[in-house]
Amino acid sequence: MTTGTRAARLFGDHFLERLQPGEQATVQQVRDLCRDTLGPQADAVSREDLFAWDTFRTLAREGVIATAFPREYGGTDARQALRIRLIEELGRVCSTSASMITGTDLSSRAIVAGASEALRREIVPGLCTGELQAAFALTEPGAGSDVRGLSTTIRRDGGRYLVTGRKKFITRASTADWFAVVGRAEDDPSVFIAVLMPRDARGFRIGAEVGKLGWFGVPISSLEFDAVEVPASHRLGAEGDGFSLAQDALLRARIGHAAMALGRAIGAVEIASRYASDRTVFGRREGEHQGVQWMLADMVTQIEASRALLALTADKYDAGASDVSIFASMAKLQATDLCMKVVTDALQLTGGRGYLRDFPLERFFRDAKLNQIGEGASEVHKTVIGRDVMRRAPLAERNPCLRDGPLTDY
Numbered sequence: 282m283t284t285g286t287r288a289a290r291l292f293g294d295h296f297l298e299r300l301q302p303g304e305q306a307t308v309q310q311v312r313d314l315c316r317d318t319l320g321p322q323a324d325a326v327s328r329e330d331l332f333a334w335d336t337f338r339t340l341a342r343e344g345v346i347a348t349a350f351p352r353e354y355g356g357t358d359a360r361q362a363l364r365i366r367l368i369e370e371l372g373r374v375c376s377t378s379a380s381m382i383t384g385t386d387l388s389s390r391a392i393v394a395g396a397s398e399a400l401r402r403e404i405v406p407g408l409c410t411g412e413l414q415a416a417f418a419l420t421e422p423g424a425g426s427d428v429r430g431l432s433t434t435i436r437r438d439g440g441r442y443l444v445t446g447r448k449k450f451i452t453r454a455s456t457a458d459w460f461a462v463v464g465r466a467e468d469d470p471s472v473f474i475a476v477l478m479p480r481d482a483r484g485f486r487i488g489a490e491v492g493k494l495g496w497f498g499v500p501i502s503s504l505e506f507d508a509v510e511v512p513a514s515h516r517l518g519a520e521g522d523g524f525s526l527a528q529d530a531l532l533r534a535r536i537g538h539a540a541m542a543l544g545r546a547i548g549a550v551e552i553a554s555r556y557a558s559d560r561t562v563f564g565r566r567e568g569e570h571q572g573v574q575w576m577l578a579d580m581v582t583q584i585e586a587s588r589a590l591l592a593l594t595a596d597k598y599d600a601g602a603s604d605v606s607i608f609a610s611m612a613k614l615q616a617t618d619l620c621m622k623v624v625t626d627a628l629q630l631t632g633g634r635g636y637l638r639d640f641p642l643e644r645f646f647r648d649a650k651l652n653q654i655g656e657g658a659s660e661v662h663k664t665v666i667g668r669d670v671m672r673r674a675p676l677a678e679r680n681p682c683l684r685d686g687p688l689t690d691y
C-alpha cells in the first residue's frame with residue numbers, strides 16, 4: 282500500500298504537524314522501516330537475548346543512530362521533539378529497536394558531553410555509523426536507585442587513573458568498544474569522576490550475559506575493574522563532573538524511556554481494539570460492550586495526555602529550560618506506569634490469545650516492566666517530583682482564595 286492510500290492511524294498525527302518538513306520525512310522513513318522490516322522481525326528478535334546486530338545495523342545504516350550525535354562528528358543533531366517521535370514509532374512495534382536509540386543516548390552522551398576534542402574526533406564518528414559502540418557503567422551491586430552508594434574508586438596516579446570496583450546490569454557490555462565508567466575519587470568520596478575505558482584494558486573483566494525477563498536483543502553483564510589503568514586524557518569532564526555527566530545522560534535516556542513506553546502503549550491499544558472489533562462475544566462484537574469501550578476510552582485518553590506532557594518535555598529540553606529534569610521525571614513516571622497498565626489491560630481484552638507467545642502482547646507485557654525500573658524507578662521519580670513541589674510551594678504565589686497568615690490559623 283502506498284503512503285497516499287494508507288489507512289489513517291488510530292492515534293492521530295497531530296504531533297507530526299509541529300515538526301519541520303525534513304523532520305517529518307525522517308519520521309516517515311522510520312515508519313516505513315517499521316512497516317517493512319522492524320515490525321515483521323520483532324517477534325524473532327524477541328526470542329533470544331543476543332545483541333540484535335541486524336536491528337542495530339539497520340538503524341545505523343538508516344541514520345537513526347546518528348540522530349543522537351552533533352553534526353560536527355557525523356551526527357544529525359536531531360531535536361528531542363523529533364527523537365521522541367522516532368522512538369515512539371519504534372516502540373510501537375519493537376522495544377529492542379527503540380532501546381537501540383535510548384541506549385545510544387545513555388551510553389554515548391557522557392562521551393559527547395565530556396570527552397576531550399581529540400577523543401571525540403577519534404570515537405564519535407564511529408558511534409554515529411554504528412562501527413563503534415559504547416556502554417554506560419553507573420549501577421553497582423550496592424548502588425542502583427541511590428548512587429550515593431557507589432563504591433568504585435578512581436585514583437589519580439601521575440598521568441593516569443586507576444579504577445577499582447564492580448558494576449552491575451550494564452547494557453551493551455558484551456558488544457561495547459568503550460565504557461564510560463563513573464566512580465568516586467579514592468582520596469575524596471564526595472568527588473565523582475567519569476572516565477572512558479577501552480574494552481581491552483588490562484584488569485578489566487566483563488562478566489557473562491545475565492538472563493532477563495524482556496528487552497531481548499540488548500543483553501546486560503557485570504563488570505569488574507582490578508586497578509584498571511586509564512590515561513588521564515580519557516577523563517570525561519573535569520574531576521567532580523562525574524555525577525552531572527551521569528545526570529545529563531540519564532535525562533536524555535528518561536525522555537527516551539517515556540517515548541518508548543508511549544509507543545508500546547499505542548501499539549497495545551491498536552492490537553486490542555482490532556481484536557475487540559474482530560471478536561464476537563455474547564452475540565456482539567467485543568468492543569460493542571460498554572465495559573470494553575470504557576477501558577479503551579481510558580487508555581486512549583491517558584495516552585494522548587501523556588504524549589502532550591512528553592512533547593512539552595521535549596520542547597523544554599530543546600529550549601534548554603531549567604525545569605526540564607523535573608518534567609522528564611513526570612513524563613517518564615506518567616508514560617511508563619501508564620504503559621504497564623495499558624499493556625496489561627490490552628492483554629486482558631485479547632483473552633487467551635493475548636497470552637500466547639506468538640501474539641505480540643506477550644512481548645509487550647514483558648518489555649513494559651523495565652521502563653518502570655531503568656533510568657530511575659517510578660518511586661524515585663515520585664520522590665524527586667514531590668520534593669520539588671515541597672521546595673517550591675512555600676515560595677509560590679499565594680492562592681487568592683486564602684486569608685493572610687499561616688494556613689494552620691484557619
Ligand SMILES: Cc1cc2nc3c(=O)[nH]c(=O)nc-3n(C[C@H](O)[C@H](O)[C@H](O)COP(=O)(O)OP(=O)(O)OC[C@H]3O[C@@H](n4cnc5c(N)ncnc54)[C@H](O)[C@@H]3O)c2cc1C
Nearest residue numbers: 417418419420425426427450451452654655656657658660
Ligand atoms: C535490563 C537492565 C538494563 C540496565 N542497563 C544499565 C546500564 O546500561 N547502565 C547502568 O549503569 N545501569 C543499568 N541498569 C540499572 C538500572 O538503572 C537500575 O536497575 C535502576 O536504577 C534501579 O536500581 P536497582 O536495580 O539497584 O534497584 P534498587 O535501588 O535496589 O531499588 C529497588 C526498588 O526499590 C524502590 N525504591 C528505591 N528507591 C526508593 C525511594 N526513594 N522511595 C521509594 N521506593 C524506592 C523502587 O521500587 C525500586 O525499583 C539496567 C538495569 C536493567 C534491569
